[in-house]
Amino acid sequence: MNTAWARGICRLLIVLMALAPYQVAQAGMIGTDQLAAPASQAERDTVLNFVTRGDVARQLQALGLDPADAKDRVAAMTDQEVQALAARIDSLPAGADAVGVLFLILVLAAIWYVWRGGFR
Numbered sequence: 291m292n293t294a295w296a297r298g299i300c301r302l303l304i305v306l307m308a309l310a311p312y313q314v315a316q317a318g319m320i321g322t323d324q325l326a327a328p329a330s331q332a333e334r335d336t337v338l339n340f341v342t343r344g345d346v347a348r349q350l351q352a353l354g355l356d357p358a359d360a361k362d363r364v365a366a367m368t369d370q371e372v373q374a375l376a377a378r379i380d381s382l383p384a385g386a387d388a389v390g391v392l393f394l395i396l397v398l399a400a401i402w403y404v405w406r407g408g409f410r
Contacts, residue, residue: 298404306397330369333376337364340379 340346341364347357364372 295404302400302404330372334364334367334372336376336379337367337372 338361341350341357341360347360350357350360367375
């Protein structure tokens with residue numbers, strides 16, 4: 291009984307390791323301008339993507355703001371304002387990352403399958 295269970299766990303771990311992405315770490319010197327620019331652009335893109343969403347654009351129009359004007363206002367914002375707004379957008383529950391939850395469900399389902407007698 292123990293060897294069958296251990297064999298099943300080993301097979302599960304082999305499959306999970308095969309599905310995991312393999313990345314090679316690389317190190318090098320970068321300047322502060324290279325480090326700061328992509329982060330602020332990514333945050334600005336986060337805010338722009340949020341403003342262009344259909345439900346947000348409809349709400350902005352209901353409040354009397356044209357979506358094109360909202361894009362212009364985001365472009366005119368300072369980096370600190372964009373960082374603060376992007377942090378608030380990322381902390382919203384609707385913007386939560388579903389990939390982690392899906393992975394957890396898959397792992398729990400695999401454990402349940404093995405526990406109930408799978409991999410025999």
